[in-house]
Amino acid sequence: MNSWQKQFTLEHLAAAAACYGIAEHDISKFGGFENLVYAMKDNGRDTILRVTHDSHRTERQLQAELNFVAYLAEHNVNVCKPLPSPGGRLLERIPYEGGTFLLTAFEKAPGGHIHGGQSEWNDSLFQEWGRITGLMHECAVNYSVPAGEPDRITEDELPYQPTDASPAEEQLLYQAFKKREEQILRLPREKNSYGLCHRDLHHGNFYVHNGVIFAFDFDDCGYDYFIQDVAMAVYYASTFSQWSKPAASREETTERANRFLVGFMEGYNQIRHIDSYWMKQLPLFIEKRRIDLCAILWEEWGSGTQEQRHWLRWNIEGIADEQPCMDLEPGWF
Template identity: 30%
Template structure:
């Protein structure tokens, strides 16, 4: 939780009462909930250098563009000065504040009956519409342009030995293949990059997406692969599927049926989705191991088993669980 000075600056910019704030989470950003009138809002505070404001402005500008063209997403609201961000400073600390309207609905795991073909198609249709719209998106001033996908920087020295080196070598192999892929307008553009089931709410069959702070320029099929990877992680157990691969193929068949209603995707890119799923699986290890101190005792059993299982599959020449599919 943050001190009153930072919160007061945000309140003065966006026009809310700090006494109404309720703490929600503190992971990549600090998030609070508040009500104003009869509406719910979320205050997001990102601890970043002031220069990073341009990057966040680029994110929320794109989100407003999508919402104004019919995408159900949490709308970023403006400050009294008509800006989409506010810089809040106190001593050496600097936070970039943004505020989003709340969204109706529940998460997918609140009701097991929600998890099925209808949701998968709607999810795909929403992403397809976003990709179609982004083809015409112009950020204007290039200083407000989001970053391009690039290979990961792995600076933790503990990740260059043993099993972690095996994972890293696999990541670098996939990244090399990705770097050589074409970047045409029909296949590459601004994507959410984290459109997983905990980043949207479901209300009467419609979904509202949020949490665009990972958005970047990448391949549309990569966005699909990320969604599929997370669907396998969190939803392949909901029914008695014989394997994660079987569930992944079922999910993608339904998802792509919705997707192509809104955006065309060539078969060559559909066939690359399993590659992007492998990329997401491997890169996730380096996300949660970023600050690992090299002490195996600080990893839980689930993490240790995931590393061992993944390394065994790589060394056996097998695709990762959930990625061994033909589309």
């Protein structure tokens, strides 16, 4: 939990409810990680309230995100559209002595989460996952930022910069991340392979209803290589198909990844094509995400359950030895 999240009091929650004309008893905690997420009842309709802080995302960054999500919705991509407050604003503000809380309401997606172990976790889901990713990328190719409106973020940042006194593992992760980042920065940026991406479209950020995916949580969206979205899907489907049982075996992640890619790429190719040059970059982007996630989870999982500590140790040892977390079949390249 970010420090600002602890500063969001019941008084602030009551103010948020008032911004949307909602009774306090019609708003309840729903989830969240980087942001606070609440469920709201608006005249019987289920909606979602996201609370962020201007230290996490500026108003201009949020406006850029909302513009892109609205564009996707207008072009028949199943995303949760932003909803205006009764005052007609897509962004509401609650200033306080520690900064400003920024509020946005969204449609609530129909359906629910699907994960490994459920019958719906199958090739049809993987194909749909690829299809919606392809649709987003096809829209991004043709998207132009509205005149006078801001752009979204481009660079990733690790949650810390280690010092000489930092644990060796933190220093290792930082150097490994910077190495991959430098490799990626040398790649060409072309219209058909680089643009606005969701950048975090794992199965925690969409619901499935009657076999159809409805995507949400565009908090991390920004300019990136389209192959980044493919890497995120492959990594999470193979490593965290069940959130509570992360895979800590190269054989296991390899088998899952190659099976997943069959369906995913079939769906993606229905919309657009990724050439072999970019598919060859897929392992680089997968490793970048692996390192980034280890850095994010280092403090919490380093003192977590036995399974979490084992997963973290397996990954850090692999990163130190330059061993990939999975082996994709040569046919993908």
